[in-house]
Amino acid sequence: MRSFSNCTSTKGIAAIVGVGPKLGSSVARKFAQEGYTIAILSRDLDKLSRLADEIACEAKTQVFAIRIDCADCKSVREAFEGVLSLGSVEVLVYNACEPASCQPSNFMAISPESFQRSLAGSAHGAFYCAQQVIPGMVERGRGTIIFTGSSASLNGFAGYLELSCGKFALRGLSQCLAKEFFASGIHVAHIVIDGAISDPRSSKGDQSTDTCMDPNIIAQNYWYIHTQDKSAWTQELDLRSPNQRF
Numbered sequence: 446m447r448s449f450s451n452c453t454s455t456k457g458i459a460a461i462v463g464v465g466p467k468l469g470s471s472v473a474r475k476f477a478q479e480g481y482t483i484a485i486l487s488r489d490l491d492k493l494s495r496l497a498d499e500i501a502c503e504a505k506t507q508v509f510a511i512r513i514d515c516a517d518c519k520s521v522r523e524a525f526e527g528v529l530s531l532g533s534v535e536v537l538v539y540n541a542c543e544p545a546s547c548q549p550s551n552f553m554a555i556s557p558e559s560f561q562r563s564l565a566g567s568a569h570g571a572f573y574c575a576q577q578v579i580p581g582m583v584e585r586g587r588g589t590i591i592f593t594g595s596s597a598s599l600n601g602f603a604g605y606l607e608l609s610c611g612k613f614a615l616r617g618l619s620q621c622l623a624k625e626f627f628a629s630g631i632h633v634a635h636i637v638i639d640g641a642i643s644d645p646r647s648s649k650g651d652q653s654t655d656t657c658m659d660p661n662i663i664a665q666n667y668w669y670i671h672t673q674d675k676s677a678w679t680q681e682l683d684l685r686s687p688n689q690r691f
Contacts, residue, residue, distance in 0.1 A: 457533045460484040460525075462513065462574055463541030467642045468593065470496055471660035472538050472667050477504035479668065481536065484528045486513040515541045515570025516562060525577035533585060534578040536671055539571045540593040543611065549604020560607055567611025571618055579626065586630040589671045592619045596639040616681075623680045632678050634670045638663065640686025658686045 459476040463469050464485040477483045477500050485500075487493050490512040497510040509531060513524040528534060543566030571592055582588025597605060598612040619635035626633060643657035663684060670679055 456481050457535035458482050458484055458528060458531055459536040459538070460486065460528050460534050460574075460578070461538045461540065462486045462515065462570070463539065463593070464493060464496065466496075467644055468638070468660045468663055469538075469540045470500075471645065471664040472540065473508075474500055474504065475661070475664040475668050476536060476671075477501075477506045477508065480506065482506060482531060483508045484511055484531065484534075485509070486511045486524055486528075487541070488512065488514055515573065516543075516565035518569075518573050521570065521573040521577065525574070529577070529581070533581055535582075535588060537574060537578045537588075537590045538593070538667060539574055539591070539615075541570050542567050542593075543607070549602075550607070551604070552606060555607060560610070563607035563611045564614060567608075568614035568618060571615050575618070575622060579622075579631065582631045583626070583629045588631045590622065590631065590633045591667055591670055592616075592633075592635045594619075594635050594637045596637065598635070598637055620680070627678075630675070632670070632673065632675070634679055635681045636663075636666065636670070637681065637683040639683060640688070656686060656688045658684065 459481040461469055461473045461483065464473055464487045469485070473483050473485050483500065483506065485493055485497055485508065490510060493510040497508040501508040511524050511527050514520040543563045575590060578588065578590070592615055594612055594616055597609040598616040601609040616635050619633055623633035638658065641657045642660050642663070645660060666682060666684060670682065673679060
């Protein structure tokens, strides 16, 4: 675990699992800007550490980079021992997913090991992470858990069985937790990202806003979910890029 910046927050911890250069980074930045201490978690600690340094400098808040393998329950437990040692986790965003191939896969060509890895990255990891933070949220009577889904959470696509099965399971987990822990004050939501996400590191014009979703705008919706009043909580939010048709 690596720490950046010395400014601590009284708001608690926002733990973002599955942080890359696009959505995970933008969500971490948004919650940092809102005054939370941030724990960003992914497999590549070196890249994560550089990002943590950037966010800490920008937002003047404390950012911790922690390595995690979401498919390994021991790795998740050890990672969250580090997270929970920092303070109370008020927000968990689960954005991890086993990378999906751009090319469709023939069903008979999918190995059991590959199928298991896909389920582990999407569903098992979300289950493991949620189990680490829910007890503390129940004790405090508040908390937010947000799972990142996709169009594959809603529809199965030929050639993308591994992605769809993992995302279907993640959506089911979200719905079950939302119903079980609503009375405990925990807001559980599933956000469907239906479209390609642009890379904020790219030069303007490299990716059209007519076809790609801005990760910083998506991150604002994650913040919106977190700040909703309990009298009207959103359980599922569907976000679509401009070129998607309903």
